[in-house]
Amino acid sequence: MSGAGAPDQTPVDCHDLRVAIVAASWHTQVMDGLVAGALRACHDYRVEExxxxxxxxxxxxxxxxxxxxxxxxxxxxxxxxVIRGGTPHFEYVCNAATDGLGQVALNHRTPVGFGLLTCDNDEQALDRAGLEGSREDKGYEATSAALLTARTIRAIQRPQET
Structure with a gap:
């Protein structure tokens, strides 16, 4: 299980950032946990709406x-x-989504929090979903990473405001 060596991402004030969350609909229980984690991170980082x-x-x-x-x-x-199945569908979807999200970040110089779970089975996904009993909260972690990166980009672009 990953998670060891994770950086300390103490919440900072991000009330002035415009933040969007785009969430898939498949695997409702896992997605509910990921969305809840992302919204919790937004609250902790003081993101408004x-x-x-x-x-x-x-x-x-x-x-x-x-x-x-x-x-x-x-x-x-x-x-x-995305849960691995018995066809190559898993690889195609994971690769397309990962590559596409990376391109969005680079094309727009906009941090894209990567909260796409690519798991072998339902248990792995549930363990990363931030639900009660989960070992990890990838929705929170992806949001934290994107917000801290957005702050870094803002400091580079407008050093007088930081």
Whole structure:
């Protein structure tokens, strides 16, 4: 299980950042945990009114993240889960979503919090979903990473404001 060596990501004030969360709809229990973790992180970082958008699945995350980044959001958090099955579908969806989200971040210089779980089974996904009894909270972690990165980009672009 990963998680060892995670950085200390003490919440900082991000009330002035516009934040969007794009979340897939498959695997409701896992997704509810990921979204709750992302919203909890937004609260802890003092993000006011994060914009939540739902999409059908993980494959749709990049195109909606692209639209949100183009609208000027300071950070976009992408949440989804893909469970390995018996066909190559898993690899295709995971690769497309991962590559697409990376392109959005680079094209717009907008942090995209990577909260896409790519798991072998339901148990692994539940263990990372931030639910009661889960060992990890990837929704919170992805949001924290995106917010701290957005703060870093803002400091680079406008050093007089930091």
């Amino acid at each position: 994060p914009h939540l958008v739902r999409v059908p699945g993980a494959f749709e995350l990049p195109v909606v993240a692209e639209a949100l980044a183009a609208e000027g959001y300071d950070a976009v958090i992408a949440l989804g889960v």
